[in-house]
Amino acid sequence: MSNAILVVGGGFAGLTAAIEAAELGHDVYIVEKTPWLGGRVAQLNKYFPKLCPPSCGLEIQFQRIRKNPRIKFFTQAELIGLSGCKGDYTAKVRLAPRRTAAHNVDFSLLASALTGETDSEFDLGLSKRKALYKAMPFAFPDRYVLDARALSKSDMARVAGAKFIEPAEEVREIALNIGAIVVATGWKPYDVTRLTNLGAGSVKNCVSNMQLERLASPFGPTQGKIVRPSDNCAPMNVAFVQCAGSRDQNHLNYCSYICCMATLKQCLYLAEQNPNVGITVYYIDLRAPGRYVNVLEKVKARPNVSFVKGKVADAVQTEGDRVKLTVEDAVRGEKLTLIYDLVVLATGMQPSLAGEKSFLPLPLDEDGFVAGGEEAGIFAAGCARMPLDVTRTAQSGTAAALKAVQTVKGR
């Protein structure tokens, strides 16, 4: 029997659930797959509703974790087994080696001296990173990671003698005794390579909306300047392709909820950087739920932003690495072929659990969202359950924490 709660996933939903449960007096373990907490929110430039940078919301959460001895978190950790029953689970967790000392060491000099490079996962392939790296300045835990696979030969020699680095650190497995589980595994951007008619990821200046967040972020590959990946030039006309993979039975058979708002937000990024940039948003329906309609009105009022009803169904690379889109303006009944400097695919969110092997005894619906499991003391929060924005993710994290707490109360 255990009063402790396991939270799978250290994104906004998981952090909220963990903090809420811990502040009610329960021991909480967070298991996070990546080296840092913060999840998808950390990758954003700004987020709703206040359009503030992610550090603003996350910093408070990290503070609460730091100050609360009841919360223990494991990064680079994965759940690899679960046994027992509601109220008395044993979770097996595999911890990948971080290979750096357990305290905050500034490796920036050593890191810059390394030669081996690989695609940055955090920047979604828009930049390269070294083998020794920290993805963001406000990373929590504030520790570097040594990715042994990305080391070049000379790097290995350089790293071998370095202080506070343990290249030989092994994988470890631990067992946690817990009473309830919060599943906050979150989402992944839909794989653009499956969008065959939209270039399948091979069109140079066709980026996804998450990539645009990285381009706009001051800590991103371009220090916040939104440029074309092919030549680092600022685009003069940009198109947004809504429902790129969402509301489509061949891809994601549901509305991803956030992409319309993300696009409106990104229109503001672009307009802020260059008021003359021409922006066209191609949509099926614009979905600005609740008070977000104010943002829609604000963007619509801008002189250089236009909205066209019609789904882009063809995107190809053309001269000068520009992108040619074909779309029918469904209101006028005209098929348009237009060329843009930069095209943003508003790809949707797919639950991280979709198509993945999971050790959680959870029923998933056909799209990969968690659909049940509460009777076993397992509660889904955030985008593991349904597409949500950050505000509602936080609410669902609190809700899941409350349910988890009730499950283990009094044991």
Next chain:
Amino acid sequence: MAQYTLKPDTSFTRELQEAGGENLKRCYQCATCAVACPFAPANAPYPRKEMVWASWGLKDKLMRDADLWLCHNCGNCSDLCPRGARPADTMAAARNMIYKELTEPSIVGKWMSKASGLPFLFFIPAVLWLVVWAIRASYKGHWFPRAADGRIVFGEIFYGDYTIDPIFMITFFGACFILYRGVRKLWSMFKPEGELLVIGPKKSWLCHLVAVLMDEVVTHRKFDDCEDGPITGKGAANRKFGHMVLVYSFAILAFVTAVVAAGHWGGKIIPAIEIHTPMPLTFPVKILANIGALLMLCGLAALTWRRLAQDRANHASGFYDWYLLSIIWLVAVTGILSQCFRLTDALKPAFVTYYFHLVFVWMLFAYLPWSKLGHFVYRTAALVYVRMYGRS
């Protein structure tokens, strides 16, 4: 501001759904299909607008739409459709409605629209040819007579001069007349209200017909052009090979028939060009006929295989599709079998198969205006029409 009240006709929508467009209501007007179609012109592209008309049951608009016939049913739109609304099938269903309702007598259209009408369709030629057989049998004194030299000669029963030729001539020219009226009606339907102004030099419809035939029918160009749309990522066999082989086999057999008819009737005046049936296997016309028959089987096999291999989720095959494929299969198989039985001297099977061959051939041609085969006239007519008015 002028007010316009739209009156949805739900019964027409239901009819369309039954005629093959069962998923049309799923459409949410995203306009993917209009881009998926490489033929859809920049101005008023299809099939999105047809989908909304179908959904609202705007029969008048849909039936008057020449674009229905510009669609060559490659299925790209259905492959990319995010809702599985199958626009290609809806276009096909709308064409089926035209086969059904364009020409009189409309009862044939009704029979032809669903499987329950098949017995009637079959019954008419079955009785017709049985009567012919019975009359000739009573005259010959035998149901399965042999020719004087002991060979099997189908003409003994189904005598060309008085039975086959007049009946088929009436059928053929009757069908032609009905198709002519159908085309006239179709063109008058296509014509928008008011005056249509054509700027620039005008050519007669005949020039355009020749252009359509040479540019599109002979080359089957559009079957390849269909592939120029956005990449759907879904494998679909091109119909060009099967369709082209089948069309050419029809052309060969039509030519053979014309030569034999000319030889037969012309031979009565100019004995030098007389052709006697059955022709020996080595006779050039016979060789050509058998090549035609074999090509027909190849084309049929390719098209049937393609239909069977289609992804059912995005492409449906309805009664119109299967009727046409089946009737051509039956014509080809009974035709080839009759020849085989005749050559192997199987007397009774030969006559029985030949009887069925006549029944199926008659069905193929007599019901052509109401069957999917009508597309070869109606589509050609529509392609000529749009060329005359500059839309392509």
